[in-house]
Amino acid sequence: MNSDSTCCLDPEPNQTGSIVITGLKNPTIEKLEKMRKWSINTYKCTKQIVAERLGRGSRTVDLDLEAGIEILMDLRSRYENITKLAQTLSSQTAQILQTQKLLGDAFADLSLKTPQLHEEFGFNADTQKYLSKNGEPLVEAINSFTSGMNTLVNKTIEDTVVNIKQYETARVEYDAYRIDLEELNLGPRDTNTIPKIEQAQILYQQHRQKYEKMRDDLSVKLKLLEENRVKVIQKQLVLLHSAVASFYAGNQQKMDQTLREFHSKLKMPGAEMPSWLENEQNQS
Structure with missing residues (x-):
């Protein structure tokens, strides 16, 4: 026989003098056995899930743990919502800043081409350009907020959600084998059923240990x-609030300053002589 073979042969003579080969491992048989166990497990779990959904199945409940899971899933949904809204705000704010910049450029161009309105267009050009420039840190802060929230929701929380799904699978398996053992214990005990009960007891203990560990x-x-969630959210909220407050406080201060300069430096139209419309009205 080939020395590379994975089969393990242990020839033993029997009472008749013939040789019996023991310990032979057949890969096909092993695969079939794994498939059989998988099919049995899948059937039991599917049966358990259907029974629970129909309200007829007995289900193990850890009240504290499931309350925590429910809170986490609700928070994840809410965090996803504010992250999407923040992304929309960032996009819209960036568009506004770009429009303000373009408007400022247009005002500046008209300030050069219309000498009689040079200062009026100039003040408006400076204001729009300032608003656009001052808004850039705000967009950066919003983007930082959404980035932090995305990491929290799609990585940190999602990693725990994967564990929740694994826990739920272990719980279903445990309940399926628990109920299977309970049903066998309710039946008769004889030479045919006792081995089944003992095997069911072994499987029950295995899935119980797995469930409790999960x-x-x-x-x-x-x-x-x-x-971790509280620390991350707290940091992100403080930074976002600071950026928004600074943006609007700075803009208000600049707007007040601009208005004061506007009224002190500019001579309003008609201050020295009436317009042609006022002349017409006075003559009538």
């Missing part, structure tokens, strides 16, 4: 996420 790990992860 539950405990998820509880710890939710607590850590809560602490």
Whole structure:
């Protein structure tokens, strides 16, 4: 036989003198056995899920953990919403700043081409350009906010959501094998059923241990996420508020200054002589 073979042969003579080969591993048989176990597990879990949805299945509930999961899923939905709104605000603000810049350029061009309105167009050009320039840090702050929120929602929280799904799968498996064992224990005990009960007990313990580990790990992860979430959100909100407040406070200060300069330096039309319309009205 080829020395590279994965088969393990252990020839043993039986009572008749013939040789029996033991320990032979057949890859096909192993795959079929895995498929059989997978099919049984899938069937039991599907049966459990259907029974729960129909209101007939017994379901293990950890009230504290599921309350935490519900809160997290609600927060994730709300965070996704404010992130989308912030992205929209950033896009619209950037468009406004670009329009203000273009308007300022147009005012500046007209200031040069219309000497009689040079100062009026000039003041408006400076104002629009200032607003556009002053708005750039605001857009950067909003983009930083959305970036931080995207990281929190799509990476940090999503990583925990994956664990929640794994926990739920383990919970369904545990309940499926728990109910299977309970049903067998309610039946008769004889030479045919006792081996089945013992096997069901082994599988039940395995899935119970898996469920309890997933539950405990998820509880710890939710607590850590809560602490991290609060810190991240707090930092992002403070930075965003500071940027928005500075933007509008700075603009208000600049607007007040511009208005004062406008009224002190410019001579309003008609201050020295009446317009032709006023002359017509006075003559009539």
